[in-house]
Amino acid sequence: DTAVSQTPKYLVTQMGNDKSIKCEQNLGHDTMYWYKQDSKKFLKIMFSYNNKELIINETVPNRFSPKSPDKAHLNLHINSLELGDSAVYFCASSQAAGSTDTQYFGPGTRLTVL
Amino acid sequence: QKEVEQDPGPLSVPEGAIVSLNCTYSNSAFQYFMWYRQYSRKGPELLMYTYSSGNKEDGRFTAQVDKSSKYISLFIRDSQPSDSATYLCAAGGYNKLIFGAGTRLAVHP
Numbered sequence: 300d301t302a303v304s305q306t307p308k309y310l311v312t313q314m315g316n317d318k319s320i321k322c323e324q325n326l327g328h329d330t331m332y333w334y335k336q337d338s339k340k341f342l343k344i345m346f347s348y349n350n351k352e353l354i355i356n357e358t359v360p361n362r363f364s365p366k367s368p369d370k371a372h373l374n375l376h377i378n379s380l381e382l383g384d385s386a387v388y389f390c391a392s393s394q395a396a397g398s399t400d401t402q403y404f405g406p407g408t409r410l411t412v413l
Numbered sequence: 414q415k416e417v418e419q420d421p422g423p424l425s426v427p428e429g430a431i432v433s434l435n436c437t438y439s440n441s442a443f444q445y446f447m448w449y450r451q452y453s454r455k456g457p458e459l460l461m462y463t464y465s466s467g468n469k470e471d472g473r474f475t476a477q478v479d480k481s482s483k484y485i486s487l488f489i490r491d492s493q494p495s496d497s498a499t500y501l502c503a504a505g506g507y508n509k510l511i512f513g514a515g516t517r518l519a520v521h522p
Contacts, residue, residue, distance in 0.1 A: 340515040389456055404456030
């Protein structure tokens with residue numbers, strides 16, 4: 300009974316393709332996040348949703364589009380993949396939107412763009 | 414300048430050593446500070462959480478915050494090989510966490 304799960308775990312694709320990563324949390328949390336972790340382990344927030352509404356949208360290319368069909372799911376769709384998109388993408392969730400709440404991270408999706 | 418600076422290491426210590434991990438931050442609006450631990454090929458997990466200046470202890474771990482100098486530290490006593498991981502500091506504010514680059518720690522027997 301994984302708290303925050305992501306699929307797929309690994310994704311290898313060609314430049315220019317479109318791909319999606321799915322995230323689900325069974326913690327009953329209201330807020331979900333997408334983070335990008337580059338090869339130097341630097342973890343940076345991309346998006347945050349609270350009750351299906353976008354509350355944080357960092358400076359991310361508009362090729363990245365998050366979608367939250369319900370508060371337990373937050374998917375990330377990436378169009379026209381580029382080499383620089385290669386990274387590990389982490390989904391996380393927290394009880395509420397305030398960043399005082401503990402964020403629980405998924406296992407990550409390792410994306411490799413060739 | 415990154416909002417949260419952290420030396421990426423790597424740091425290699427013998428088992429039983431005291432480890433000191435440090436970060437600095439630039440934004441005085443940050444109000445709370447966290448340390449996350451990330452094992453290889455896993456997601457980060459919360460280790461320690463502090464609001465105010467001073468020390469907070471949990472077992473072998475002590476988190477220290479000095480808001481006047483914008484400095485945060487994590488001390489690990491009696492380090493174990495199982496402590497080998499990347500340690501990420503984070504500062505909270507504006508509904509989001511800003512993470513440092515992470516310090517990779519290796520504790521060898």
